[in-house]
């Protein structure tokens with residue numbers, strides 16, 4: 197086990213992201229001091245000795261950037277201060293030698309990206325409720341002056357809490373607060389990093405325009421779209437195309453998104469940040485949508501959902517991201533951070549200064565800002581002496597795009613092949629018009645559940661695969677959500693976050709909207725035509741045609757026979773034939789008399805020729821005048837021909 201700082205032991209990696217690796221770690225037994233039962237990691241926070249935590253060790257390239265280290269220290273107090281039932285709490289920040297690490301509460305459960313991949317899209321109700329909790333967390337952090345800037349399903353962890361009755365409930369928690377801001381160092385961003393993830397990045401971030409808390413609302417809109425459809429709204433072959441789509445394309449309403457939910461998504465995805473709702477109003481609006489689009493929604497709730505646009509009030513005082521606009525450097529956390537901080541040399545226990553376990557993080561006296569000292573200690577200026585943070589220039593478009601290209605694969609947008617697309621697999625239903633006064637219909641509820649999502653795994657309520665079953669108790673610091681005092685506490689029913697397993701009831705079908713492009717028509721075969729041969733007797737089609745032709749010919753013949761002089765003509769033809777044959781007969785007789793044969797030769801059987809000489813197989817009379825043999829006749833013929 198690898199020690200991190202003097203208080204934590206890394207046990208096993210939990211996952212790797214673009215900014216670092218997250219480890220399961222244990223608080224060292226000696227961390228709390230002799231006989232101590234707890235380690236005072238942060239002001240007001242207690243980490244149990246021997247307890248487990250998650251430690252995010254930042255990548256070397258980040259940890260090696262003096263600017264990042266500076267931000268890390270400066271952001272420390274604000275990161276530690278952020279507390280909300282739906283925010284993963286940061287317990288400690290470790291700056292030690294070449295290592296930067298964030299110590300967080302360990303969340304036992306998958307992240308939302310993985311959950312979505314393994315279980316398919318959520319119902320509109322579940323997606324709305326889940327996103328509402330995230331919007332709550334955003335509203336709290338925005339009020340504290342912190343913008344997340346990298347909102348995406350991978351940064352939402354799904355803890356499982358057990359309520360008083362023993363029911364398990366999924367509890368979304370937003371993590372990685374401040375990481376994007378830490379990583380947004382001029383040194384890092386100008387070379388190879390990109391703050392944000394292409395599929396979720398707001399247009400103003402992609403363009404390097406000033407960023408406000410509205411970027412988080414945009415990210416929430418993308419995430420909401422992805423939760424109900426299984427894919428992000430702006431796709432492309434590569435990161436550049438995705439960014440361009442964010443800038444130029446209008447999102448298209450998918451077929452399974454109810455109109456009120458689409459109203460919310462569309463407003464979150466406005467290109468103009470000022471037109472997006474505040475996180476606070478987003479949370480409220482989503483709960484109204486969730487109440488109004490379910491199968492058990494009352495007419496009043498459905499009516500309220502249809503009027504959700506009125507709830508989506510824009511943020512009057514959006515929080516500006518420091519360094520991205522006119523208010524550069526005015527970010528929260530840059531002021532008033534007077535916590536004692538030290539940077540310790542790597543390799544504790546040597547001749548270096550002793551680490552004070554009572555202080556969360558420490559900094560040594562200045563010796564040259566941001567420059568590693570000979571012993572490997574990175575020396576930082578004392579807190580508060582660094583002066584106002586330097587304004588960063590806008591992100592150059594090109595460097596953003598290049599950086600996006602280099603983003604790790606996990607965060608790239610990929611084409612989702614149809615066989616992997618859960619929407620594609622699902623049979624499409626014909627839109628059903630709701631009855632008057634009912635929003636989204638009043639279809640029969642499915643199997644006793646409001647939204648028709650049966651639970652997987654019998655008693656296990658959330659459909660985790662077996663290997664993912666939530667592990668024992670929730671993190672010690674967390675109270676079940678239902679026990680937390682909160683003004684706007686949603687009451688997520690156990691089925692609220694159930695993954696979609698069946699086609700939805702008809703009530704979720706969209707209302708036709710004139711401005712929205714029509715959903716793709718279902719691919720199918722051409723309509724079948726009625727067969728002319730329904731019993732399928734082979735050849736019958738052809739036979740029928742032939743008989744018809746014959747019948748027509750017969751009718752024609754009869755008509756012609758009785759209406760034209762054809763019979764007379766046939767009669768005369770017969771006479772003509774007789775005349776011709778008698779003429780031929782007499783002609784033959786004449787020829788016979790010329791050749792001297794008076795009919796005593798062998799006659800033929802041809803009645804027409806009467807008693808004519810026989811014809812042999814070569815076309816010669818078989819009875820020849822005396823004195824001529826057949827060869828001689830041939831010679832005669834030749835001679836005659838030759839004489840001409």
Ligand SMILES: Nc1ncnc2c1ncn2[C@@H]1O[C@H](COP(=O)(O)OP(=O)(O)OP(=O)(O)O)[C@@H](O)[C@H]1O
Pocket residue numbers: 210211212213214215216217218250284300301302303304306307346350351353371372606607
């Ligand atoms: N506090 C935590 N408790 C338990 N697991 C965590 C915690 N934080 C992160 N993880 C897990 O660690 C993995 C990596 O987290 P990380 O935040 O680095 O990923 P990421 O969000 O995809 O990366 P990035 O945001 O840096 O691009 C995630 O899959 C997540 O499940």
